[in-house]
Amino acid sequence: MALRPSIIKLGKNSLIFGVGNISTKFATFFLIPVYTKYLSLNEVGTLALIELLESFLSLLVLSGLIQPLWKRLGSSNEEEKSKIIFSAWIGLLISVSIISIIIISYTTEMEAFLGLNATTYDRLLNIVIFGIFCQVNGQFLLNQFQYDNKSIYYIFFSLIQLLLVLALSIYLTVFNGMGLHGIVYAKAIVSALTFIYSTVYIVKNYVSFPSLMIFKQLISFGFPIILFGLATPVLTLSDRFFLNLFVPLSVIGIYSINYKFGMLINMFLVVPLQRGLIPMIYKEGIKDEMMLIYKDILFYYFIAGCFSIIGITFFIRPVISFISSPDYLEAAYVVPFVASAYLISGFRLFFMPIIALKDRTDLLGKAAIIGITVCLGLNYFFIKEFGINGAVAVTVLSYLIFTFSVYYLSNKISLMDWDWLRIVKVTLLTIFIISGVHVAKNQWDGLEWLLSILGFASFPVVLLAFRIIGEREINGVKIVLKKIIKVSK
Numbered sequence: 001m002a003l004r005p006s007i008i009k010l011g012k013n014s015l016i017f018g019v020g021n022i023s024t025k026f027a028t029f030f031l032i033p034v035y036t037k038y039l040s041l042n043e044v045g046t047l048a049l050i051e052l053l054e055s056f057l058s059l060l061v062l063s064g065l066i067q068p069l070w071k072r073l074g075s076s077n078e079e080e081k082s083k084i085i086f087s088a089w090i091g092l093l094i095s096v097s098i099i100s101i102i103i104i105s106y107t108t109e110m111e112a113f114l115g116l117n118a119t120t121y122d123r124l125l126n127i128v129i130f131g132i133f134c135q136v137n138g139q140f141l142l143n144q145f146q147y148d149n150k151s152i153y154y155i156f157f158s159l160i161q162l163l164l165v166l167a168l169s170i171y172l173t174v175f176n177g178m179g180l181h182g183i184v185y186a187k188a189i190v191s192a193l194t195f196i197y198s199t200v201y202i203v204k205n206y207v208s209f210p211s212l213m214i215f216k217q218l219i220s221f222g223f224p225i226i227l228f229g230l231a232t233p234v235l236t237l238s239d240r241f242f243l244n245l246f247v248p249l250s251v252i253g254i255y256s257i258n259y260k261f262g263m264l265i266n267m268f269l270v271v272p273l274q275r276g277l278i279p280m281i282y283k284e285g286i287k288d289e290m291m292l293i294y295k296d297i298l299f300y301y302f303i304a305g306c307f308s309i310i311g312i313t314f315f316i317r318p319v320i321s322f323i324s325s326p327d328y329l330e331a332a333y334v335v336p337f338v339a340s341a342y343l344i345s346g347f348r349l350f351f352m353p354i355i356a357l358k359d360r361t362d363l364l365g366k367a368a369i370i371g372i373t374v375c376l377g378l379n380y381f382f383i384k385e386f387g388i389n390g391a392v393a394v395t396v397l398s399y400l401i402f403t404f405s406v407y408y409l410s411n412k413i414s415l416m417d418w419d420w421l422r423i424v425k426v427t428l429l430t431i432f433i434i435s436g437v438h439v440a441k442n443q444w445d446g447l448e449w450l451l452s453i454l455g456f457a458s459f460p461v462v463l464l465a466f467r468i469i470g471e472r473e474i475n476g477v478k479i480v481l482k483k484i485i486k487v488s489k
Helices: 005-030 030-039 041-074 080-107 108-114 124-147 152-177 180-206 212-246 248-261 264-284 288-323 324-333 334-344 350-355 360-388 388-413 420-442 448-465 470-487
Strands: none
Touching: 030 041, 030 152, 030 248, 030 288, 041 124, 041 180, 041 212, 041 248, 041 334, 041 420, 041 448, 080 108, 080 124, 080 180, 080 212, 124 152, 124 180, 124 264, 152 180, 180 212, 212 388, 248 264, 248 288, 248 324, 248 388, 264 288, 264 334, 264 350, 288 324, 288 334, 288 350, 288 420, 288 448, 324 388, 350 388, 360 388, 360 420, 360 448, 420 448
């Protein structure tokens, strides 16, 4: 029996929207050689903290609005949709304006935290905040493209942003010698252009008389989701905050570059799945038939993730050596652990919408409180004692606890067998392959590349040998590949 048509459709949508997401995020990786060659270790560390602020604020203002908006749109007729979208957009602009004003009022304190010397980086933070304000507007439009399945718009919009950020960053940093200023100015300029386009598009297509009542309803439903959304940047970024308290900026720079490599699995697997899966769940619901489909999707997602982690573990060091300076190799061991944390985080994509559809967003707030409390507490003690090692250990542990909390709470309102036995088997086999290759490398010097390739290639063979996957999964993969080739053409 082949994969269900819904899974094929999800794979197609995830591929399409994943291309857009990858194009946007990949600018970071294209710019790693620029960061490592034209910025000092301290500047790379400061840039990491600036990106922390950007991610935190973007997620904070969007997290509690997008999913309530999608849920409301799913139960509305065509005449109501423009009013709902425009009201949400106006409310978003007002909210992000207030937050921006508050932050700018504390510019001096924020600059001190980010390591921005008042003489060298005078008022650079204001440019950062301006860029965030504009960026949020563009992200709102991208989310709407995603919901409306306007894949061409999504990809085009994302690619244009990528090319402009790359071109301007390289021009200002490499050819004009502006260092950290060049990176910040490039992002702010592109964000401003994005803001203009987004505003014109939204006004042209969705203009309506905004309703304060609609916005209040969205926020009322979404407030626990805001808290839940707040958990994501806390879990992802708080390690850099605590590292800033206990280690030099240069160490943060080294850690952050390696952290970016660990995020590759988030870029290529987790986010594309999110782009396709969450709208699918909100539209299709959680009927028994659909729950069986989600069960299959979760299993295939985990297999793909473990395969990716094996590849990252075996080949990440030569990749880092190729695109960055040797200074960053000393923390390369953190990359597989960061990747594992993001793989674990992807599980909650399945559990969270179930809770929201049952109108129990209060449970998401409870899960967020657990995740944030655990993460902050562990980060303080572990990073203080163990530095980078403590940071990466807490990253994995925090995501485990947070994801389990979401699963436990979702299971209270919709009991579902997620095929944990097969997932445990895949986990143990993944650990066995990585450990076995590591031991073999210590025994046979000079065969590292051959052993890495053999270890990587053995994963699907081992899954077949232990009958964890069978004919059904193989046929499904063939269908997905054919669909991908067709979409590519």
